[in-house]
Amino acid sequence: MSTMRGSSLAYLIRRLAMFALTIWLGLTLMFLIPRMAPGDPIAAMVARISSQAGRVENSEQMIQAWRTRFGLDAPLYQQYGRYLWNSLHFDLGYSMAYFPMKVEDLVRAGMPWTLALLSIATVLSFLVGSTLGALMGWPASPRALRLVLPAALCFTSIPPFMLGILLIYVFAFGLRWFPFAGAYAHEFPPGRNLDFVFSAVHHGILPATAIVVTTMGFWALGMRAMMVTTSGEDYMILAQAKGLRPRRLFWMYGVRNAILPQVTSLALSIGGIAGGSVLVEYIFTYPGMGYLLYQGIVNNDYALIQGMTSILIIGVATAVLIVDLAYPLLDPRIRRGDL
Amino acid sequence: MNTPLDNPVLRVEDLEVRYGNLAVPAVNRVNFEVRRGEILGLVGESGCGKSTAAMSILRLLHPPGRVTHGRVLLDGIDLLAMGTREHRALCWKTISLVPQGAMNALNPVLRVENQIADAIAAHEDTRSKGPLTPRINELLALVGLPSRVRRLYPHELSGGMRQRVCIAMAVALRPPLVIADEPTSALDVVVQRVVAQSLLDIKNRLGNSMLLIGHDMGLMAQLADRVAIMYAGRLVEIAPVADVFRAPRHPYTRQLIESTPTIGQRRPLAVNEGGPPGLGTRTAGCPFAPRCPHAMPRCANEPPAMAQCGEDWQAACHWSAQP
Amino acid sequence: MSVPSWINAKLVAGSTVILFVVMLGLLGPWIWDTTQARVASCPLNLPPYGFSPPNLTFQPAQLAHPLGTESSGRDMLAVLITGTPNSLLVGTIAAGIGIVIGTLLGLTAGFMGGWVGTLIRVMSDAIITIPSLVVLIVISSYVREISLTSMGLLLALFAWPGTTRTVYAQTLSLRERGYVQMARLSGASTLSIMVFELLPNLMPYLAACFTASVSGNILAATGLEALGLGPSRIPTLGMAISNAVRGAAILRGMWWWWGLPIAMLILIFSGLFLITIGLDEVANPRLRRSEGNAR
Numbered sequence: 001m002s003t004m005r006g007s008s009l010a011y012l013i014r015r016l017a018m019f020a021l022t023i024w025l026g027l028t029l030m031f032l033i034p035r036m037a038p039g040d041p042i043a044a045m046v047a048r049i050s051s052q053a054g055r056v057e058n059s060e061q062m063i064q065a066w067r068t069r070f071g072l073d074a075p076l077y078q079q080y081g082r083y084l085w086n087s088l089h090f091d092l093g094y095s096m097a098y099f100p101m102k103v104e105d106l107v108r109a110g111m112p113w114t115l116a117l118l119s120i121a122t123v124l125s126f127l128v129g130s131t132l133g134a135l136m137g138w139p140a141s142p143r144a145l146r147l148v149l150p151a152a153l154c155f156t157s158i159p160p161f162m163l164g165i166l167l168i169y170v171f172a173f174g175l176r177w178f179p180f181a182g183a184y185a186h187e188f189p190p191g192r193n194l195d196f197v198f199s200a201v202h203h204g205i206l207p208a209t210a211i212v213v214t215t216m217g218f219w220a221l222g223m224r225a226m227m228v229t230t231s232g233e234d235y236m237i238l239a240q241a242k243g244l245r246p247r248r249l250f251w252m253y254g255v256r257n258a259i260l261p262q263v264t265s266l267a268l269s270i271g272g273i274a275g276g277s278v279l280v281e282y283i284f285t286y287p288g289m290g291y292l293l294y295q296g297i298v299n300n301d302y303a304l305i306q307g308m309t310s311i312l313i314i315g316v317a318t319a320v321l322i323v324d325l326a327y328p329l330l331d332p333r334i335r336r337g338d339l
Numbered sequence: 340m341n342t343p344l345d346n347p348v349l350r351v352e353d354l355e356v357r358y359g360n361l362a363v364p365a366v367n368r369v370n371f372e373v374r375r376g377e378i379l380g381l382v383g384e385s386g387c388g389k390s391t392a393a394m395s396i397l398r399l400l401h402p403p404g405r406v407t408h409g410r411v412l413l414d415g416i417d418l419l420a421m422g423t424r425e426h427r428a429l430c431w432k433t434i435s436l437v438p439q440g441a442m443n444a445l446n447p448v449l450r451v452e453n454q455i456a457d458a459i460a461a462h463e464d465t466r467s468k469g470p471l472t473p474r475i476n477e478l479l480a481l482v483g484l485p486s487r488v489r490r491l492y493p494h495e496l497s498g499g500m501r502q503r504v505c506i507a508m509a510v511a512l513r514p515p516l517v518i519a520d521e522p523t524s525a526l527d528v529v530v531q532r533v534v535a536q537s538l539l540d541i542k543n544r545l546g547n548s549m550l551l552i553g554h555d556m557g558l559m560a561q562l563a564d565r566v567a568i569m570y571a572g573r574l575v576e577i578a579p580v581a582d583v584f585r586a587p588r589h590p591y592t593r594q595l596i597e598s599t600p601t602i603g604q605r606r607p608l609a610v611n612e613g614g615p616p617g618l619g620t621r622t623a624g625c626p627f628a629p630r631c632p633h634a635m636p637r638c639a640n641e642p643p644a645m646a647q648c649g650e651d652w653q654a655a656c657h658w659s660a661q662p
Numbered sequence: 663m664s665v666p667s668w669i670n671a672k673l674v675a676g677s678t679v680i681l682f683v684v685m686l687g688l689l690g691p692w693i694w695d696t697t698q699a700r701v702a703s704c705p706l707n708l709p710p711y712g713f714s715p716p717n718l719t720f721q722p723a724q725l726a727h728p729l730g731t732e733s734s735g736r737d738m739l740a741v742l743i744t745g746t747p748n749s750l751l752v753g754t755i756a757a758g759i760g761i762v763i764g765t766l767l768g769l770t771a772g773f774m775g776g777w778v779g780t781l782i783r784v785m786s787d788a789i790i791t792i793p794s795l796v797v798l799i800v801i802s803s804y805v806r807e808i809s810l811t812s813m814g815l816l817l818a819l820f821a822w823p824g825t826t827r828t829v830y831a832q833t834l835s836l837r838e839r840g841y842v843q844m845a846r847l848s849g850a851s852t853l854s855i856m857v858f859e860l861l862p863n864l865m866p867y868l869a870a871c872f873t874a875s876v877s878g879n880i881l882a883a884t885g886l887e888a889l890g891l892g893p894s895r896i897p898t899l900g901m902a903i904s905n906a907v908r909g910a911a912i913l914r915g916m917w918w919w920w921g922l923p924i925a926m927l928i929l930i931f932s933g934l935f936l937i938t939i940g941l942d943e944v945a946n947p948r949l950r951r952s953e954g955n956a957r
Contacts, residue, residue, distance in 0.1 A: 018784070018787060018788060018791070021784065021788045022788045022791045022792060025785075025788050025789065025792060026792045026797070029792070029797055030797070030800065033797075033800055033801050033804055034804055037801075037804040037805055153932075153935065153936075153939070154932070156935060157877075157928060157931035157932040157934075157935040158928055158931065159881050159884070159885070159927075159931070161885065161888065162903075162924045162927065162928070165903075165907070165912060165920050165924065166921075166924070168912050169912050169917060169920075169921075173912055173913055173915065180912070180913070221939070233443065234438060234439075234443050234444045235443060235444055235445055235446045235447070237399055237438070237444075238436060238438050238444045238445075238505070239446065239457070240399060241397050241399055241430065241431065241435070241436045242430075242431045242435075242457060242458040242461060242508075243426075243427045243428065243429075243430040243431045243432075243458075243461050243462060244457055244458075244461045245427075245461060248457065248461070252446070252449065252457075253446050256446075256448050256449075257446070257447065257448055260448075267791075268787075268790050268791070270791070271790065271791050271792055271793040271794065272793070272794070272795070274793045274796065275793040275794060275795025275796050275882075275885075276795065276885070278795065278796060278799065278885075279795075279885050279888060279889070282888075282889060283907065293796070293799065294889060296803075297799065297803045297889060297890070297891065298890075302803075302804075305799075305800055305803055306800070309796050309797065309799075309800050312793055312796050313792060313793065313796070313797075316791060316792070316793050317791060317792075320791050330448070331447075331448065332447070332448060332450075332492040332494070333447060333492070333494050
């Protein structure tokens with residue numbers, strides 16, 4: 001039993017190390033990019049801030065904050081250390097476009113929207129897609145289900161933001177069923193009341209649909225393949241011989257095993273889904289972190305870009321860590337043996 | 340009065356199984372019966388159709404394999420003629436399976452107790468019979484496993500323990516017949532003996548019959564009461580195991596016995612001259628003739644039929660049928 | 663049958679689609695005046711021929727511009743003909759480099775094992791977890807003017823880990839096969855085993871990785887372009903979408919402006935996707951079987 005505990009502890013340590021490594025790698029990239037870009041972009045940036053500063057109060061303070069954040073006069077390793085330290089403490093400096101707001105305040109405003117949209121859409125897509133795929137790969141399923149396959153394939157090749165454009169055109173512009181922008185109606189500001197909740201759901205349906213429909217096919221295809229493999233396994237044959245009810249056979253012997261690689265694949269896809277959602281938010285002017293990132297690009301607000309990106313990288317790594325840590329709950333081969 | 344002889348547990352009549360459109364059936368009009376309380380060994384090389392026959396009896400044959408002829412009578416009821424639902428309700432209660440030792444026959448994500456409970460719950464109203472735990476403990480004790488095994492997952496068990504869990508699961512509903520499909524294959528020699536002993540103990544304690552599938556005549560000698568030898572989809576000899584070892588009637592049976600390694604000395608395999616014919620080629624005469632040391636001109640043209648050649652002893656061979 | 667068994671319907675359909683798209687890019691400039699892809703070369707806001715304008719502020723369609731024009735006076739057919747090959751090119755450059763790096767690293771990790779293998783595996787896993795599109799957005803926002811080729815190179819930075827994972831897994835399983843062991847015992851060098859024994863067996867996987875990667879990189883490139891971060895002087899399909907979104911084409915009912923480039927991209931994605939799953943089935947015969955004769 002002690003070896004069991006050892007292996008699960010090793011798993012935990014490995015996952016945590018991956019988490020730290022990913023964040024370190026991502027933040028280091030973010031540190032290097034402005035310094036490696038041609039034509040000393042930081043100098044250009046400071047110049048741009050100064051030129052814009054005329055119309056902003058406290059411009060001196062802002063430029064100074066910017067300079068200390070990059071610590072341009074300090075040696076590189078000090079700049080790097082300070083940058084990592086600040087990023088990990090979510091001290092992201094002042095936004096230029098929304099001065100005197102701090103980037104962390106903007107993150108705080110955008111985070112809930114992105115978090116809600118992405119987690120609901122991803123979980124929904126994963127569950128519905130996997131269930132569909134499981135049914136498609138199950139030998140005893142009705143033949144008609146095989147017709148779902150071409151549809152799944154079809155939607156898998158549409159990127160979320162492009163479907164988003166189509167959805168806006170049909171359901172917001174054409175049919176006027178849903179709003180085409182924003183996350184809630186302005187007459188219902190965020191608060192603990194049903195009006196706001198309904199408004200937020202109403203605004204969230206189209207962007208969520210854009211993500212769910214386009215990613216669902218991916219899960220369906222993966223699950224189908226795994227289900228085909230699983231239904232040929234020896235334990236499946238023995239379970240059939242035992243005369244189990246088809247439902248039990250399907251869920252506890254089929255799906256329960258076939259879902260394991262899907263979860264691994266979920267962890268690997270979170271980064272891509274988050275990236276794609278930046279574009280979805282942009283198309284729907286959905287006030288999440290992706291849209292703020294776009295605002296940063298439009299306004300040359302490098303503090304906002306850097307800050308948003310760092311938070312997105314840390315956020316995705318955290319989501320991956322959560323999935324990785326949940327995995328042993330599904331697969332006893334990694335779980336602690338003496339629980 | 341019913342004697343064990345005229346009231347067998349299982350009677351297989353003219354069973355024929357084909358794979359797709361292949362010319363030769365994988366199981367070719369096979370007849371045998373499993374008597375009450377006996378262990379019948381079904382022996383042959385891999386690919387001879389013994390596992391296919393077992394899977395047909397269990398109705399676990401997967402396409403493109405299909406039963407094209409024959410009946411499988413369990414206590415007089417034809418299992419192959421039943422509806423799916425009806426058969427599912429009956430299956431583990433009447434015939435159960437101990438899978439090949441090499442297989443990962445246990446669901447890796449369920450505890451041992453849940454897998455045994457699954458088999459029970461599928462056939463009994465478990466709510467009315469109280470908790471299953473004591474029953475599961477008892478089953479595990481029957482195969483010599485401590486009750487803590489109940490809470491473990493398959494990957495936490497050794498190969499031998501896993502196989503014994505399978506045996507415990509097979510007798511959970513006290514079926515009159517257990518089919519053991521190469522139950523000791525791929526286990527190491529010491530574990531093989533433990534598993535074989537478990538099978539024998541179980542049979543002696545519970546009085547069930549057993550159809551033991553294998554290629555190892557040594558194991559048959561240790562466990563079986565009678566053996567049925569299969570070659571290229573046909574039954575070639577069926578007799579009490581002691582008789583067969585003393586004086587095999589079919590040359591193939593003899594080769595099988597001679598190829599059995601005995602403790603201390605390992606004779607070279609005598610069967611290895613060529614292999615059985617494939618399922619694509621039809622043979623007019625005896626399928627064993629090309630490898631048979633006693634082949635006669637007649638063997639190439641005329642397939643031998645099973646014939647009585649002693650009390651409770653049948654063989655299909657022109658050579659041994661000669662006066 | 664005379665058709666080789668590895669050719670399946672999906673592979674044929676997908677290749678046909680991609681061939682059509684490539685031909686459009688190659689032959690298009692000979693049949694159509696592609697200078698009309700420049701700003702202000704045509705009348706503004708014409709709907710495609712045969713369609714009525716969304717409202718009265720629009721001019722009626724003209725046969726001279728069969729797919730319509732947009733608000734800066736570009737002919738949509740010319741935009742498609744010039745933009746499509748550029749989008750394909752970016753994806754192919756990135757995928758090509760990605761596949762070479764990915765294969766080399768995957769083979770090395772799978773065959774050498776040890777700390778080198780661990781390092782490669784850990785790095786590729788970590789990079790997969792980083793939201794690459796976000797990082798690319800940041801890079802592009804610093805490098806405001808970018809060429810098509812540098813964009814392909816940029817995308818390649820994140821295009822290798824998927825291949826590395828696949829190749830690594832396959833190498834591990836192939837390594838234990840008889841013929842590789844044999845080659846080893848007969849004293850073949852690691853390099854020659856990799857090239858002559860492993861690589862041919864990896865081909866279907868690599869081909870599937872490649873098509874999937876082309877598709878993924880076109881998507882990433884289009885995303886960057888749609889945000890206005892692509893090459894600003896070279897017409898691409900993403901740029902057309904970006905122009906449409908900024909020109910409020912959706913709310914003005916100018917569906918052809920965004921719809922045509924999107925339709926073209928979906929065509930490309932579907933073609934590549936069909937090829938990918940077709941190749942997957944070649945690589946894993948088990949998947950193929952499940953379709954035909956599952957009960």
